[in-house]
Amino acid sequence: MPQTLDAAAVRSWCSLALEALGREREEIDAINVYPVADGDTGTNLYLTVESAAQAVEAVFAAHETGASVPAPGDAVRAMAHGALIGARGNSGTILAQLLRGMAEVLADAAPADSEGNGGAGDGGDRLAPALRRAAALAREAVAHPVEGTILSVASAAAEAAERSAAERSGTERNGAVDAGATVRAAYAGARAALAATPDQLPVLGRAGVVDAGGRGLLAVLGALVRSLTGETPAAFPMRHRRYEDPAAVASAIESCAPAGGPAFEVIYLLEADDRAVARLRTRLDGLGDSLVVVGGDGLWNVHIHVDDAGAAVEAGVEAGRPYRIRITHFGAAAEEPPERVQRAVVAVVPGEGLAGLCAEAGATTVLARPGEPPASGELVEAIRRAHAREVVLLPNDAALRHTAAAAAEQARTEGVRVALIPTRAAVQGIAALAVHQPDRRFDEDVVAMTTAAGATRYAELAVAERQSWTMAGICQAGDVLGLIDGDVAVIGADLAATAEAVLSRMLAAGGELVTLVLGDEVPDALADRLETYVRDGHLAVDTVVYRGGRQSVPLLIGVE
Template sequence: MSQTLDAAAVRSWCSLALDALGREREEIDAINVYPVADGDTGTNLYLTVESAAQAVEAVFAAHATGTTEPAPADAVRAMAHGALIGARGNSGTILAQLLRGMAQVLAPPAPGDGDHAARLAPALRRAAELARAAVAHPVEGTILTVASAAADAAEAAGADGRKAGGTRTDGTRTDVAATVRAAYAGARAALDATPDQLAVLGRAGVVDAGGRGLLAVLGALVRALTGEVPAVPPAGHRRPEEPAAPGPGSGPGAERDGGPAFEVIYLLEAGDAAVTRLRERLDALGDSLVVVGGDGLWNVHVHVDDAGAAVEAGVEAGRPYRIRITHFGATAEHPPEQVQRAVVAVVPGEGLAGLCAEAGATTVLARPGEPPASGELVEAIRRAHAREVVLLPNDAALRHTAAAAAEQARTEGVRVALIPTRAAVQGIAALAVHQPDRRFDEDVVAMTTAAGATRYAELAVAERQSWTMAGICQAGDVLGLIEGDVAVIGADLAATAEAVLTRMLAAGGELVTLVLGEDVPDGDALADRLERYVREGHLAVDTVVYRGGRQSVPLLVGVE
């Protein structure tokens, strides 16, 4: 518990919010009827906050060897950035913008005694304003209304405190406890009124799902700053004055009838002017348009009939990535037919995502420096809609994350086998022998054996001088890592790759797999040279080359 918004309080807030949304996710999903009754608002908010919490934990990990905790500004910026890159769905995207608005007020150096409490109400006001501006056509009775009410109540509490003319015994200019309590109370009152503001909520007899999720986040803030646990209202209820059965044209699917067929979400690197033009184009293509972010990085969310046109608009505006397209026909209302078995694979680049998808796998894209969270893996397992799932993390660092996702999926009735693949090339080898028509255990054994028989390496570029298993490297040196350890240090990518192949093939092999990143200069020439090198030295060894797209290292190598 903290009486000020220091870094520890921000960390606690994220953790408590994640716990709260984890407990209430299914209830919030169940009352999701607006703007589309796709039953995923609670899940989307959970995934958004999980990404924010991970970003804050990364800041603390970077200070693990120091004697002081991170600066409050670093923590709140990390929280906002993490939410932005991990935002899911309509409500998750708006929540990311709310956190961004708070960070804009809380991150700059605090005047005077450095207390952040006096800026809590202005931060909530900025959050509400920024979120409302990000929505193309704001609607009352939604998360936007709840956010504005929280800001109103926080400002009123601050004004009452100033009229009282007193200060706290600890010297704090504003009573942070009173402010957060007021914000929570105002948000709850506004949430209770949402069925009277939005007809679809009134017909269904529920409160707004996004607003309910925001209340959980604000409740976590109350607990982080005061130690108090606010009373949790029911996620949804049928009000006594409402009829027991919905009227004609109402019900969970009413808002979807005649609406756009796809939800499109992507991160976008683009300038402000390009984003302004993008908003206009997407607004003409569909609805539920929310564009959040700034400083060159944006999260775009829209519902459209032409998903390709929405992505193409992003390409014209800048560089879209982490593109997610969901067909509303495949929601909890109308789930696809469940299959017996599926494979879920984490992949480091778009090229391998396409390759694995062609092999029948559901993929989770791991961007450089942005490993997927356990919630993303659970969501992918759900999206696979299978009774049995083989999970390929394809990264040693994801071992615990994948294990947590597998355990969660098992509690939902899915039989999950986690194959501890430590590199993408091991995942490719496992997929190559996957046979969904044989017994599950036999398939898992065959895939595990193929992955285990694949030695892996990667070529990376050193960012700074450091000690390695192969000696001292300088910034800019090419490092050849075999099974995670630096084995070769060179100045040239091709020559270093040849040295790595020599070492790996010394133990034998039948197939070499090369995965080239998109930033490799003259990748075709490099691939030809390495294929020739393998053929000349090992006549019985075949070589296959894949284009991995944007990945964290220039070259991945596998030897089977």
């Protein structure tokens, strides 16, 4: 029977790829010499796949309450979208485009028939075309493709898969192509191409290593083999055959470091149409090198190495709306690092307005945009950016508890003392930050912040997307839902009236301070009305109002 590439196989693929890259990340980082010897290719690929895996898990979580399982198309689309929004570095951005190319073909698959035959539902017929589309799309995304890189490895995988599928198509039952056989061939082709990269790209030959991005892609393809067949492909050596001694490799890599080159790596997500992106490519190509622009359907990930980081961002502003902007100075690692501060706070925030508020209070922030929760790697980066011996981590979302715990554990292995306060909403994080005192003992500060967060009840006003059962009864699409401490407590037709009902319930148990966080589209008049409502009914209760910016719900409420 042909192995099936269903939603479960996609989920397994992401999990196994993350496991493989986690295991090999440091070694891949160590052989990274092209296009810049900055030693982060393995880490960037890991973070990209982590984001893809989280997106697939979210699709499965949405089906947990029902009897159905995700459709294969939903799973592969989620994988590609997750990789796009989480893509890091040159190789991570290209990997995101490779996954997008595969998804374009695989997402159109029809379910296999009752006999389990053929169709794109089993993925056998579609894997070779998917790999071919992936390789082509990745090359289109790179301004100046270079052989001996991840692009060469991807092309070789596609060619080998096509040859295997063509050879077997006439012999398999009812013409169905064995997906396992196809992906085995793709892995073998990629492995051979990777071994040849030092002979294609002189800098790799001088350093005595294979291409780091291609090595990471081989790990991802090896995970696909395991997912479809249960077999673990033979390991591939990180070093090239002419350099067996790790010390010699390290010395050779150091000698390959370029004397010049752009000073900054700039990456951002961009909301823009196709025509604006075409103009953006042209402009950015004149500003720097290693330009990769991936994505489509209005959402893009832009990566470039430049000397003028501001100009690269300004070009994005002219094209559309850039966000999640990350600028890395290539020379930063060589500079003397500044002295660590004693203590810092890292907070996840749901909108730009709260990000500004928390930053003013001294916190390092991680922005969580609607539908785009941060990965653990982003939290680890924020902890590193805080550059402190002690860090208090505020996830501000119950769904991020596992992600935050993983980030805290990683940071601890790097010598940072991390306290994770399990804040479940942004208003709890604001309450914790308000009592933060960096000059008192760490444990005392954490206890005070935890107490303040725990004493803050939280609520949010959301709009129902479909009819469903709730703790407060049946809601219809378009109803306003008032959720208190995570459960639907009020169903209404009007945002203001529903908010008043929520406040009434919350203040019935007492309170001293009401915090209102308004989304972009909520008028100031609503805040005025709610302030009046609180003042008229509860004279001793104060109200503070913040603008949260673009956030997933129109209104957040906290009662301390």
